[in-house]
Amino acid sequence: MLKIRNLNVHYGGISAVKGISLDVPEKSIVTLIGANGAGKSTTLRSIVGLVKASEGEINFLGENITDMETTEIVTKGITLVPEGRRVFDNLSVLENLKIGAYLQKEGIDENIKMVYDLFPRLRERSWQFAGTLSGGEQQMLAVGRALMSKPKLIMMDEPSLGLAPLIVNGIFDIIKEINKQGTTILLIEQNANKALKIADMGYVLETGTITIEGPGKELLMDQRIKDAYLGTSKK
Amino acid sequence: MSVLKIDNVKMQFGGVIAVNNLNIDVEKGKIVALIGPNGAGKTTAFNVITGVYNPTSGSVFLNDKKITSLSPDKITKLGIARTFQNIRLFKNLTVMDNILIANHLNVKSNFLSSALRMPWYIKEENHMRKKSEMLLDKLGLLGIKDEIASSLPYGEQRKLEIARALATDAKLLLLDEPAAGMNPHETMELTEFIRNIRDEFDLTVFMIEHHMNLVMEISDKIYVLDFGQLIAEGTADDIKNNPRVIEAYLGVEEDA
Amino acid sequence: MMINNNRKLMRRSLTVLIIIAFASIIILLDTKTIGDNYVRRILNLGAIYAIVSVSMNLVNGFTGLFSLGQAGFMAIGAFTVAVFTVPVELREAIFYIVPQNPLVANIELPFFVALILGGLLAALVSILIGMPVLRLKSDYLAIATLGFSEIIRIIFTNMKTITNGALGINRIPGIPTMWITFGVAIVSIIFIVLLINSSYGRAFKAIREDDIAAEAMGINLFKHKVISFAIGAFFAGIGGGLLASLLGTVDPKQFYFTMTYNFLLIIVLGGMGSVSGTIIGSFVVTAGLEYLRIFDEPLTVLGVNIPIFRAGFRMVIFSFLLMILVLFFRQGIMGQKELSWDMIEGWFKRRKGLPKKGKVDKGGTI
Amino acid sequence: MSFETFMQQLANGISIGSLYALIAIGYTMVYGILRLINFAHGDIFMMAAYFMVFSMINFSLPWYIAIVLVIISTVILGVVIERIAYKPLRDAPRMSIMISAIGVSFFLENLATYLFTGVPKGFPDIPFLTQAANIGGISLSVATIVTPIITIILLLCVLFITNKTKIGMAMRAVSKDYETARLMGIKINRVISTTFVIGSALAAVGAVLWGAKYPSVMPLMGVMPGLKCFVAAVLGGIGNTTGAVIGGFILGMGEMMIVAFLPLLTGYRDAFAFIVLIIVLIVKPTGLLGEKVTDKV
Amino acid sequence: KNDSLPSSETASGDSDVIKIGVFEPLTGENGGGGSQEVGGIKYANKIYGEVLGKKVELVIVDNKSDKGEATTAVTRLIEKDKVVAIIGSYGSGVSIAAGDIIKQSKIPTMGASCTNPMVTQGNEFYFRACFLDPFQGNVMATYAINSGANTAAVIMQNGDDYSIGLGNFFIKSFKELTEDENSIVATSEFQVNDTDFNAILTNIKSKNPDVIFAPSSATTAPLIIKQARALGITCPIMGGDTWENPAVIDVAGKDAEGIVLSTFFDENDPATEEAKSFVEGYKKELGDSEPIIPAVAALGYDAYLLVLDAIERAGSTDGTAIRDAIAATKDFEGVTGVINFTDEGDADKNIAVIKTVKDGQFVYIDTVEVKQ
C-alpha cells in the first residue's frame, strides 16, 4: 500500500534520514522503532509532505506522492497523529473531531458516532475545550480526530508518550481494534516491546538508516534489539 | 529528617481542584516518586513546590522553613532545583552557558561591576567556570561543552537539564518525567545516572514518572495521586499490589 | 602551532592598524581636513543611531523583551539637554508664548552633566514604567511600552513651561567635536558588549530563551528585566541628548512612536542579537537614506526629464529596499553572529575562489 | 454644561467609538489568526479612502457602485499584501513578520505620498450619508447614526463566521497550529487569505464611513486611527472580536468625554487611549476579554 | 572661534554656475503649500536665470515638514551643494529649526512666507519677504470687529509655531481692540494629526461666539470648517494665509463658502509693474493646475528676485556680502509690493489682503492697512 524507496531528508545541512526503504502492506500494522533522533518522526513527516524529501520516492496505492502538498496527500487517505498530540486546544472536543473531517463531505455524523463508540470518554466531554483535557484524553482525541477522515493509512507518532500505564494499554488495544476494522497502521513507538508485539512488520532505524527489519515477533527475539531497545533488566 | 514537607496543600484553578489536601514528606537522601494518572495533579504539585503557583491553601516547608508563596527564583536559591516535563533548555546557547546561567544565582557582584570587569567579578567568573567544568566532567558532558543545546540528542538534553539543575547547588532535585520519550534501554541508563548523582552530590530526589520499571526499581518511597488526592503511599511492593492503584493507574500488566 | 601563532600576531596587528586608521579618519574629519559638515553630520547621526540601536538590541535582541519605548526615552534625554544647555539669556526668546518656569529658567548645565542627567532621568522613568509593565508578555509589552513612549511625548507637548510644549526648543548649543558623539558611542557600546558577555548578559539571554526555566534557575526575572530595560533607556536618553545637540533643535513631534521603528529596522537589518551588525546597520541606514536623495532630485537624461524622479521617490525606494531585505535576507547582515577575523577571512577566501577547507560555516549570513 | 451639549458630546463619542470599533475588528482578526500585529492595517484603510476618491471623483461613479468597487479593490490589496509580504515569512520568527508589516506600512505611506502628494484630497460627498439631521438640538449626520448600527451588524456577521461556520472553525484551528491544520487537509493559505478578505473589507467600510465624517484624504490619514484601533483591539483582548468592539467604544467615548468635561486636559486626549490601555493591562494582562494565557509548565 | 566652513567663494567662485538652495517641504503636512511656493521660485528662475554673468541653478531639498529633517536638509545645501544663498521655507517651524545652522554658516536666507517672528529674530542672516503674524493677527482681529463681532473663539494647533503664534497674536489684538478681557470666549488647542474636532466645536458652540478664528494648515482647516457646520455652528470662521489653498475648498466643498482669510497677494490687484507681468506669465505657466495664483508662489518669486538683486549689487557670492546687500535693499519692486527690510530682516509691509470663498473660488474682499 505504501512504498518508500531510498528516502533522504535534510534539515538545512543536517541529514536526518539517509536513504531508507520500507513497505507497508494493506491492513497491516507496521512499526518503526529506534533511538531518539534516529529519524522516525522525520520519516512520517515526509510521507505526509510536512517536510520535503531531498531524494527518493514515496508511493501510495501506486501513486507517486513524493512532491504533493500535505492537503492533497491527506485527501488520498493518509493521516498522521502527530508527536505530542497537538489537539486544537481552543476548539471543543466535537469541533476537533469535525475539523478532522474537514475534507469529508458526508458521513461526518456516523464517523463521530463511530469515534465516540470507540472512546466513550470523548462523548462525555464533547463540549469541553480540548486544551483542558488530561493528557490521556487528549491522546484519545488526537487518534479520534485522525479517524474522522476515514483514512486508509493512519500513522501514529509515539501515541503512548507521557501516558499512564493504564492508558498506554488502552491505546494499544485501540490500535488493534482500528486495525481489525480495516485500517492500515504505521506506528512509531519507544515502547518497543508492546509495539513489536502487535506489529506484523518491524523496522529499526538508527541515525537515519534502517538497520534491522523483519516480522514483529521475530524482532522481539532478536538479541541486538533486546540489548539496545528492550532493556535487559527484567525483574 | 524530612527535607521537603507538603502540608495540606490545595490548588484550585477556577472550578478545577488540581491538588487536594496533599500531604507529602520527602526524607533526606532518598529517592521518592510521585505517580498517578494523567491530569492527577503531579506537575501541579511540583509547580506549587517550586513557587510557579501559589497554593490556594496549605504550606510547603523546606528543611522546616516555610517557602510557600516565595517566588521561584528565591526557592531555587534556597536549594530546590527542577527539570521540566517538556525539556526547557536555553536552546540556542551552548552547554557551558546553560550551566553558567544556573550559577548566576550565586553571583555577588552587581551588574555595574560585572560590566566594568572589576577584579572581584573576574574572580567570581573564573571560579564559576572552573566549578561548571568540574560538574560537566563528573556527568560526562565536558566533551560537548561548546555544543549548542538544541543540537544535542534527546537523551543528552535530558542529562543536561539535570546537570543545569545541579549547577544551582540545590540539594533537592525535582524531576518531572525524566524518562519521557526514552526507550526501555535508555530508561535503564537513566536509572543508573540518577542513582549515581544522588550519591555523588549528596542529593534528595523527588520525581514524577510514568515508566514503572524505573519507578519501581529506584524509589525508596512512592506516592500515588489520583484526582488531586493521595490514594496510596509506600514502597514499590506496597504500591504494585495496591488494588486502588492498579485500578486507577497501573492496570493489569498483560504479561512479562 | 607556528602558523597559528603567526596568524594570531597578524590579526592582532591588523586590529591595531584598523583602530589607528579609524582614529585618524575621525581626527582628519574633525579637524576639517577632509569631508565637510554634511558628512560629519551624517557620521555623527550614525554614531547616535548606533548607541540607541545597540541599547535597544540589548533589550529586544538579548533579553527578549519586546519593547517599543525607545523614542520616549530619547525624548527625555533630548529635552533634558535642551532645557539645561540652552544659554539662559536666549530662553526668553525661545519661550515666547509661555515663559519658562522660574525653577529651571536660570539653570544652565555643562553639556556632559546635562547629558548624563538625561540618561539617568530616562533610566529612572523606565524603572517606574517597568514596574507595572515588565510583567506583560510579548505583544502586550510592546504596545504598553509604545503607549508609554507616546504618553511621555504628549506630556512634553503639554509641559509648556518647561519644554516649551510642542514648539520645542531650538538654539541648543552644538557639538564641538566628533569625538563627543563617537567617544560616547564607543564607550557606550563597549559597556554594553562587556555587559552582554558577563554573567548578567548570560542571565538576560536565559530570560530571552525561556523565562520560566530562567526563573527556575534562580534568576530574579523582574530584577534582571528592569536592569536591562533601564540600561536600554539610559543609553536611549544619552542618544537623545546627543541628537538634541547635533540637530540644535528638539520638539516632541520628532519623537513620535514611528521613530522607534527606525531602530527596530536597524536591528533587524544588522541582525537581531548581533552588536556589530547593529552598528553596521546604523551607519548603513543613516548614510543610505541620505544617499538615496538622488532619487528625489529631478533627473534629466539626454535633455528629457524623467518624471518618476521627484520628491518622495527616495522614501518609496527606501521602503521597497526594506521589504526586499526583510523578505529575502531575514537574518540581516550578521545574523546572530559578530564580526570577527574568522568571518572576514572566510569572505576573503570565498572572494578569491579558494576552496573552503574544513568546516563549512553553518549558513546564516547573506 | 447643558443637557443638549452633553447629548451632543455623547453622540460624538458613540460615533467615533463605533468607527474605531469597526477598524479594530480587522486588526483583531488578523492578529487572531497570524499572531501578527498588522501595522499596515491603517494604511490599507488609507488606500481604501483614496480608492473612493478615484472612483467617485476621477471616474464619476455613483456612490453605491463606488463603494462596492472600493471594497473589492481594498480586498485585493489586502490579499496581495498578505501574499507578498507575509506568506513568505510563514515559518520565520514573529519579529520578522512584524518588521515586514512595518515595512508594508512605510511602503504604502510613501507610495501614497509620492503618487498622490501630501496635499489632502476631498472625500467625495455621499449625499445620503452626509445629510444632517437635527434631533432635539443635537446635530447628527446620517453617517453618525448609521455607523454604530453597521458596526454592530458587522460584528455579528464576523462572530457568526468565526464561531459557526466551517471556515471559521478552520480559522481558529490555523491560529493555533499551522502544521496540524495542514494535516487536517486545511489549505491554510486560503484560510489566511479569507481572514485578510474580511479584515480588508471591514477597513474599506470603515474608510467610507470615516471619509463621510472626516472628508480629508491624505497619505498619513491611517496612522492615528491605525494606532488607536490597534490600542482598542488590545484593550479588548487582542484576538477577541467582541473585545475589539468594546475597546473601540471605550476609546471613542473616553476621548470625547475628556475634551468635553476636562477642557484643560484636551492636550492629553491622545494620551487617554494609552493610559486606559496601560491601566487595563496592569489589572488584566491580556485585555478585557482576552484569553488567559498560562504557560503550561 | 567660529571658523566656519569652507566659504562659498571657493566653492562656486570658479565654476560657471551660482547655486541657490531652495529649502521647502515637498512632502508631509505642509507639502502642498511648499510645492506651490517652489513653483513660484522655479518660475522666477526661469525668467531670471542669470546673475553676474553666470547661470543660476536651484538646488531643491525637501524638509518633509519635519524639524529634524530640516536641519539636515539645510546642512546638505550649505555643505554638500555649496549654495550661496537659500530660499525658504514654507512653515515657520522648520525655518526656525534651521535658523541656527544658517546663522553659523553665514549663508543668507530669504524666507518667502514664514510669518512667525521667531524666524528672523536675532538671526542677521535670515530675512523674509512677507509680513509677520502679529500684524496678521491684528488684521484679522480688526476685520472681525469691523464686521460686527464682539466675541470670538480661537482654535490652534499645538506645536505649530505659525498656528500658535498667530492665534495668540489674534487673541491679544482682539482683547485690546474690544477692550474686553472676556471677549475671547473659548480657546482650544488640538494636536497634530487630529481629525476629529467635534468635541472642541461642541464646547465652542455652547459658548456661542460671534466668530471663530482657527489658524491652521490647509490640511486641517477644511475638517474644522466642515465639522463646525455639521454641528450647526453658523458664525463666520476665519483663518490665516495658509487657508488660501485650493485644498481647503476642494475638501470642505460647499461648507467653505463664506470663510474669511488674510493673505499676501491678490492677482486681481497687481501692486507693481513686476506683478503685472508675473500674473500674466505665471497664469500661463500654471495652466489649469491651479485656479488662482497662490500667494506663496508670488512670495517665492519675490524671495528669489530679492536674493538675485542682492547678489547683483554685492557683485560677489560671498555670504556676508550678499547679506549686507539684502539688508541694504531699497524700495525693491516685487510682485507683492514694494519691499524694504527692517533691522530684524523682515519685509516692512503694512498691507494684507482679505479674501473669502464664493462659489468655490477665493475672492477678494478688502485690502487692510494697519499702522504698527
Ligand SMILES: Nc1ncnc2c1ncn2[C@@H]1O[C@H](COP(=O)(O)OP(=O)(O)OP(=O)(O)O)[C@@H](O)[C@H]1O
Ligand atoms: N526542524 C528541525 N530542524 C533541524 N533538525 C531537525 C528538525 N527536526 C528534527 N531534526 C533533527 O533530525 C534528526 C531526526 O529527528 P526525528 O525527530 O525524526 O527523530 P525521532 O527518531 O523521531 O526521535 P524522537 O524519538 O526524539 O522523536 C535529529 O537529529 C533531529 O535533531
Ligand SMILES: Nc1ncnc2c1ncn2[C@@H]1O[C@H](COP(=O)(O)OP(=O)(O)OP(=O)(O)O)[C@@H](O)[C@H]1O
Ligand atoms: N494553569 C492551569 N489552569 C487551569 N487548569 C490547570 C492548570 N494547570 C493544570 N491544570 C489542570 O490541573 C489538572 C492537573 O494537571 P497536571 O499537569 O498537574 O497533571 P499531571 O498529573 O502532571 O498529568 P500528566 O501525567 O499528564 O503530566 C489537569 O486537569 C489540568 O488541566
Ligand SMILES: CC(C)C[C@H](N)C(=O)O
Ligand atoms: C507659508 C505660510 C502660509 C505658512 C505660515 N505663514 C507659516 O509661517 O507657517
Ligand SMILES: [Mg+2]
Ligand atoms: Mg520523534
Ligand SMILES: [Mg+2]
Ligand atoms: Mg505532568
